[in-house]
Amino acid sequence: MSRKHAYYRGVRMAPYDLVKEFLVALGVVTLLVVILAAVLSSPDVRPLTLQSIATTDPQSYVQTALNELDGSSGISDYGPPYNNGTGAVQYIGPISIQQLIGVHIPVSTAQDFVLGPLAQVAPTNPSWKVALDRYNAAPARQQTAWTNAYNTALGKATESGPHLSVARCACGPVTTMMKAMLALGQRGAMDGLLLTNRQFYQTDYTRPLLFTADPDNNVVNARATSLHLLGSQWGVMNETGNYPGQAWLWLYSLFYQIPPYTTAWAANTDALAILSITVLSLVLLFLPWIPGLNRLPRYLGVHRLIWRDWYREEKQKAARTAKHNAEVEA
Amino acid sequence: MSMTRRTQEALASNLPYEELLPSEQPAYVHSYVYLFGVATIAGFIVLIATGIILAAFGPQWWHFSAVGHFFNGLHFWAVQAFFFFMVVHLWATFFQGAWRDGRGTTWAVGVITFLVSILTAFTGYLSQQNFDAQWIAVQAKDAMNSVGVGAFFNVLNFGQMYGFHIVILPIAVAILIAIHLTMVRLRGVVKPYPIDGTEVQR
Numbered sequence: 138m139s140r141k142h143a144y145y146r147g148v149r150m151a152p153y154d155l156v157k158e159f160l161v162a163l164g165v166v167t168l169l170v171v172i173l174a175a176v177l178s179s180p181d182v183r184p185l186t187l188q189s190i191a192t193t194d195p196q197s198y199v200q201t202a203l204n205e206l207d208g209s210s211g212i213s214d215y216g217p218p219y220n221n222g223t224g225a226v227q228y229i230g231p232i233s234i235q236q237l238i239g240v241h242i243p244v245s246t247a248q249d250f251v252l253g254p255l256a257q258v259a260p261t262n263p264s265w266k267v268a269l270d271r272y273n274a275a276p277a278r279q280q281t282a283w284t285n286a287y288n289t290a291l292g293k294a295t296e297s298g299p300h301l302s303v304a305r306c307a308c309g310p311v312t313t314m315m316k317a318m319l320a321l322g323q324r325g326a327m328d329g330l331l332l333t334n335r336q337f338y339q340t341d342y343t344r345p346l347l348f349t350a351d352p353d354n355n356v357v358n359a360r361a362t363s364l365h366l367l368g369s370q371w372g373v374m375n376e377t378g379n380y381p382g383q384a385w386l387w388l389y390s391l392f393y394q395i396p397p398y399t400t401a402w403a404a405n406t407d408a409l410a411i412l413s414i415t416v417l418s419l420v421l422l423f424l425p426w427i428p429g430l431n432r433l434p435r436y437l438g439v440h441r442l443i444w445r446d447w448y449r450e451e452k453q454k455a456a457r458t459a460k461h462n463a464e465v466e467a
Numbered sequence: 468m469s470m471t472r473r474t475q476e477a478l479a480s481n482l483p484y485e486e487l488l489p490s491e492q493p494a495y496v497h498s499y500v501y502l503f504g505v506a507t508i509a510g511f512i513v514l515i516a517t518g519i520i521l522a523a524f525g526p527q528w529w530h531f532s533a534v535g536h537f538f539n540g541l542h543f544w545a546v547q548a549f550f551f552f553m554v555v556h557l558w559a560t561f562f563q564g565a566w567r568d569g570r571g572t573t574w575a576v577g578v579i580t581f582l583v584s585i586l587t588a589f590t591g592y593l594s595q596q597n598f599d600a601q602w603i604a605v606q607a608k609d610a611m612n613s614v615g616v617g618a619f620f621n622v623l624n625f626g627q628m629y630g631f632h633i634v635i636l637p638i639a640v641a642i643l644i645a646i647h648l649t650m651v652r653l654r655g656v657v658k659p660y661p662i663d664g665t666e667v668q669r
Contacts, residue, residue: 139486141655144568145493148658153492159505166509170548174540181530181539182598218618227613238615340626342604347623350605357605366602376592376599380543383592385550385585407613422578425566432564435660439562444659447495451662 182364182377185349187331190356191322195301196294201351202318203291203311205246207284212246212347219244219347227408234408242343250348254330255317265317268310275309283309291315299323368393389414487652495659500559503552504651510549511644515637517542522633526596526625546588553581565657573650580643587640590632593622604628 191198204210214222218241226233252273259266272280290306301319306312321327331345350357361367364377374390376382392398392410402409425431434440441448520538521529529535557577566574592603604622611617621627 139483141486141653144655144658149494150491151494151497152490153496154490155488158502159509162502162505162509163512166506166545166548166552167513170510170513170541170544173544173547174537177540177544178536179540179543180597180599181536181595184596184598184601216612217615218612218621225609225612229614234615235613238618241618242621340629341621341624343621343623346601346605349601357602360598361602364598366599368606377597381547382599383585383588384547385554385588405613407610411610411614418578418582422575424561424578425571425574431566434562434564437562440564440660443498443500443559443563444495446497447659448662450494455662 177380180376180378180380185357185360186325187322187327187345187349188325190349191319191327192299194296194356195299195319195323196291196296197356198322199301199303199315199319200291201348202251202315202322203284203288204351205250205348206252206311206314207281207288208247210246210351212244212351215244218242227405229405229408229412244344244347249344250331251314251318254321254327255314257330257333258317258321258326262317264313268313268317271310272314279309283307283311287311287315388417482649482653487649489652493656493658496656500555500563501656503556503559506552507549507556508644508648510545510552511640513545514542514549515641517545518633518637526594526629530596542591546591550584550588553584557581563657564660567657570650570654570657573647573654576643576647576650580640580647583636583639583643587632587636590628590636593628594625594632596625 187198201210205213208214211224212219214220214224216222216224216226217235217239220240220243226235252269255265255269259269272283275283286306287303287308290303290308294301294303296302303312303315318327321330327348328345331348332339332342358367362370365375366377368390374382374384374387389410392413393406398406398410420427420430517538521535521542524532524535529539560574560577589603589607593600593607607622608617611620611622620631
């Protein structure tokens, strides 16, 4: 006798058509999905491109490019896996797993986001080449003086549609370089230049996405806010256009909204949220072997509702047996 | 005895087909909550079928084809249905204490299936090639990087995420579902909690 048959000994068995049940379930689920797709469709908001950002908010775009160049952007000092900065390094207690793992996707923002792309196109424009050569040949202190001056001028700049007016400044070649960056961005060239690597085929969007979503870039945040996608708007659980998103991540998302994750642990929210959800997942995984918790369902009592027919039947059977025994004894 | 013969005998004694596909069940298997397990499998099959079509035409097809967009809609709602059924199944088995009587590993495999499914869906959202994918990628990178995972599982790398989504993770989920289902069939459905005088009050 198999282990299952031994387990079922004494239990009344009833015919059960598993194949029919499966086919009916498949039919019903398919029909449900077809109706939902036909009536509600699915979201597909076009992604932002560097071209669209450079066109709709040139000041923000140039500010990002400048920060990438002078090393003051959020990605410049991010830390592993992109570089050896510390800006985004997080800890669990005294340990930073992020730093232990180290740099695996090296990103030098000045070189990868500004100097490299400009070097690729500079031969096509003599003034860009002169500016780039002059910048590269200058000592670091001079470069910093130019970028600081341009930063001040950019703060007072005015924009009208895609046009950006930056007052004249003692910015050396940086003015020409930033004009070049804006021109490349608005013509769509930067989208390709940041994607380019040594291969012909491209599937890695790490650099364009890091540039696009740099914290200095207001356009992405503004777009996400208008589409109700920010963390405070439960963005992980929503998709664009009021569609449901990854609702099953509600518990993980919750950590980002409550203390101490938002207060005392704010500097390490991501790492501690991941740690918390890992611990809870392990509790769920090992629930059968955790004393106390493994007996919880019995005390919650929902099983009485699930098996109410069975319990009623068992009670009636017990009553009949008791009555029969009483009659036999009498 | 040859390896083939030994495999034959092991399968015949451990996985007899009448155990895998029984024609009767205990009388207590009589509640709508038992349907959510099979509904989850049905949802997974719809996901795989629509996913195969989307993969066959390429990741950009659904952005410019009305037919493609419809199939994306099917895939999108199938994942919502899949998770809805799976979560109800999870709660139902929790309330039944379905890990009792030596079924702990069946529960554990089910939980692992749930967690791997979450990762599968996550890589799907990253593979959409729209603003949602863009936003989720740039937000999620910080969480992945904070614990060192981002160095190897780069959410900004579309090619890597797409590969995980259409090959590695669906195969893992399919294998896990197969193991889970086999365990359920071989061990049978857990008995109701014993009557202690209170179970029949409702």
